[in-house]
Amino acid sequence: MYAINHRVGIQAPSEQVYEALTTNDGLMKWWTNDVSGAGDVGAVIKFRFNGSGPDFKVAKLVANNTVVWQHSGNVPEAWKGTEISFQLSSDGQQTFVNFSHSNWQQATDFMAHCNTKWTVFMLSLKEALESGQGKPFPNDISIDHS
Amino acid sequence: MYAINHRVGIQAPSEQVYEALTTNDGLMKWWTNDVSGAGDVGAVIKFRFNGSGPDFKVAKLVANNTVVWQHSGNVPEAWKGTEISFQLSSDGQQTFVNFSHSNWQQATDFMAHCNTKWTVFMLSLKEALESGQGKPFPNDISIDHS
Numbered sequence: 001m002y003a004i005n006h007r008v009g010i011q012a013p014s015e016q017v018y019e020a021l022t023t024n025d026g027l028m029k030w031w032t033n034d035v036s037g038a039g040d041v042g043a044v045i046k047f048r049f050n051g052s053g054p055d056f057k058v059a060k061l062v063a064n065n066t067v068v069w070q071h072s073g074n075v076p077e078a079w080k081g082t083e084i085s086f087q088l089s090s091d092g093q094q095t096f097v098n099f100s101h102s103n104w105q106q107a108t109d110f111m112a113h114c115n116t117k118w119t120v121f122m123l124s125l126k127e128a129l130e131s132g133q134g135k136p137f138p139n140d141i142s143i144d145h146s
Numbered sequence: 147m148y149a150i151n152h153r154v155g156i157q158a159p160s161e162q163v164y165e166a167l168t169t170n171d172g173l174m175k176w177w178t179n180d181v182s183g184a185g186d187v188g189a190v191i192k193f194r195f196n197g198s199g200p201d202f203k204v205a206k207l208v209a210n211n212t213v214v215w216q217h218s219g220n221v222p223e224a225w226k227g228t229e230i231s232f233q234l235s236s237d238g239q240q241t242f243v244n245f246s247h248s249n250w251q252q253a254t255d256f257m258a259h260c261n262t263k264w265t266v267f268m269l270s271l272k273e274a275l276e277s278g279q280g281k282p283f284p285n286d287i288s289i290d291h292s
Contacts, residue, residue, distance in 0.1 A: 116152040
């Protein structure tokens with residue numbers, strides 16, 4: 001099994017970061033502009049990019065601290081069985097987000113692509129909270145020409 | 147052992163990408179503005195960030211295709227024994243760079259930080275080659291507040 005791990009420090013209270021990870025409006029500010037279904041544990045969040053995209057089931061929530069999603073359907077095939085988690089912590093001046101996308105079966109070019117792209121969205125989350133303006137799809141930074 | 151893998155697609159000929167990875171001038175356009183020692187296999191490249199930073203020994207070069215460096219001294223401690231490689235390929239419209247920083251002993255917060263930060267520099271490499279203006283240190287994008 002392989003995992004993608006990122007870490008960013010955001011100058012915003014953990015409550016605001018948590019909201020950006022657990023509500024449709026919050027998620028639409030940094031990952032994609034088409035999100036529905038966010039809610040409590042058991043909810044299935046639908047992330048869409050020009051109409052298609054992954055579903056994730058909310059597996060664990062600890063207020064202002066932990067968010068865990070399990071991939072529960074749709075594309076991409078390589079994400080089947082994977083899990084995404086966000087762990088929040090603070091050093092007094094910033095909220096650190098430890099992001100993990102784990103349980104990958106293979107370390108492929110596609111996984112490397114996703115690893116690079118997750119940084120783009122973690123920086124979008126940071127910008128959304130610090131400046132009020134993130135770069136969710138379709139305004140995300142391109143990492144290649146496809 | 148753990149590895150960081152990224153993949154970006156750059157609209158520039160592989161010759162230009164290779165030059166940006168193998169010459170002092172090229173490296174200074176995307177990683178840090180203070181680089182010396184770049185050269186053939188066996189050369190030790192000194193990357194400096196406000197005076198300190200890692201040395202890497204050039205371990206393998208295949209023109210316009212492969213660059214491998216072995217960490218050979220200085221900071222950071224966690225990079226001891228690690229290796230960095232760049233593999234170039236083309237799909238006709240872009241040069242793909244498969245970046246790998248491998249042989250990490252532990253998957254720590256610091257490794258997650260470096261993973262996120264390597265994206266920043268891969269995007270800087272992409273910008274440097276596509277627009278003529280990268281974001282090498284000290285103009286690199288901040289991923290936290292330290």
